Amino acid sequence: MDEKKELRKEQKRIYQREYSKKTNNEAAKKWQKNSDNIMRVALNVYPKTESDIAEHLRKQENKAGYLKNLIRADIEKNKENF
Secondary structure: OHHHHHHHHHHHHHHHHHHHHHHHHHHHHHHHHOOOOOOOOOOOOOOOOOHHHHHHHHHOOOHHHHHHHHHHHHHHHHHHHO
């Protein structure tokens, strides 16, 4: 009897975990669809002709953070020039 009870509890935990994942993913997708919340930018890098860029990006643990920092540094640099 206890084994059945434990099995039901475990099944319930699994169901709740899966439900939580599903609802959180759906909420994230809905939030991202609103263009005011997120902006997606794609960057194509061709390893054959841009191997230096490709290799440098591969070394970065956080590519998005790295690129954002480069952009912020460029913004600051351009503020000084004007």
